[in-house]
Amino acid sequence: WMTLGAVVGSQSILKFHTESSCLGEVGRTARLIAAKYPEGNPGAVQAMLDQQVQVGHLAYCALEGPDGCFLAHSRHALIGKPAVKPTGAVLQWGDVERVRFVDDDSRLIREYCTPVLNHGKTLGVLHLAVIEPSVWSVVFSLDEYAPAAVLGNLLLMSLGMLGLHRTVRPSAGIERQVSALVDSTTPESTSLS
Numbered sequence: 001w002m003t004l005g006a007v008v009g010s011q012s013i014l015k016f017h018t019e020s021s022c023l024g025e026v027g028r029t030a031r032l033i034a035a036k037y038p039e040g041n042p043g044a045v046q047a048m049l050d051q052q053v054q055v056g057h058l059a060y061c062a063l064e065g066p067d068g069c070f071l072a073h074s075r076h077a078l079i080g081k082p083a084v085k086p087t088g089a090v091l092q093w094g095d096v097e098r099v100r101f102v103d104d105d106s107r108l109i110r111e112y113c114t115p116v117l118n119h120g121k122t123l124g125v126l127h128l129a130v131i132e133p134s135v136w137s138v139v140f141s142l143d144e145y146a147p148a149a150v151l152g153n154l155l156l157m158s159l160g161m162l163g164l165h166r167t168v169r170p171s172a173g174i175e176r177q178v179s180a181l182v183d184s185t186t187p188e189s190t191s192l193s
Contacts, residue, residue: 025052026096026112030126033063034118046072046079052128059109059129063116071124083127086111100132108132 029052036044049061053074062073064083073079086109088101096114103109111129115122 023093023096023112026114026126026128029061029128030114030116033116033126034123037063037116037118037123049074057130059103059107059131060127061129062127064125064127066122066124083125 029048032048033045036048045063049063049072052058052061058074060074062075062078062083063071065071069080069082070078086099086101086103088099091098091100096112099111099113101109101111108131109129110132111127113125113127116124116126
């Protein structure tokens with residue numbers, strides 16, 4: 001039960017950590033794109049998005065232009081194609097919107113979108129997506145820590161049982177002596193009456 005609790009707890013912590021890091025990453029990436037895009041160099045934005053996907057372990061990263069088509073995308077085949085907003089649960093933090101949906105490969109995806117602004121002018125919309133960690137992905141990512149976590153708990157339980165045994169053993173001896181005393185006095189008291 002402790003191991004199962006550790007997996008479920010770890011999944012919860014991992015989801016929260018991923019959420020926090022994605023919110024920070026989407027803002028930072030939008031600022032970097034705003035700095036590079038006005039130079040008229042979409043290639044620099046594309047290279048940055050490709051690197052962002054590799055470094056950030058993202059499902060994809062894209063820049064949607066004002067016309068609704070992708071100006072840059074980590075999936076190169078989608079460049080120039082119209083952006084399709086996924087259908088799913090929507091959550092909003094200021095300018096950042098998160099859509100949680102299931103993709104074509106049956107993976108649970110969280111896509112974060114925020115406008116890319118430069119001097120008050122909207123240059124486009126940044127799309128940054130991550131695969132939501134499943135229970136099995138957490139189990140596989142914890143495989144190096146699991147033996148220490150399980151063995152550590154078993155060691156602590158064993159030490160607790162040993163301490164409890166050492167504490168209870170003298171009490172058991174006293175109980176046997178009291179029980180022998182009661183047993184030895186009981187027959188005399190019944191014979192007198």
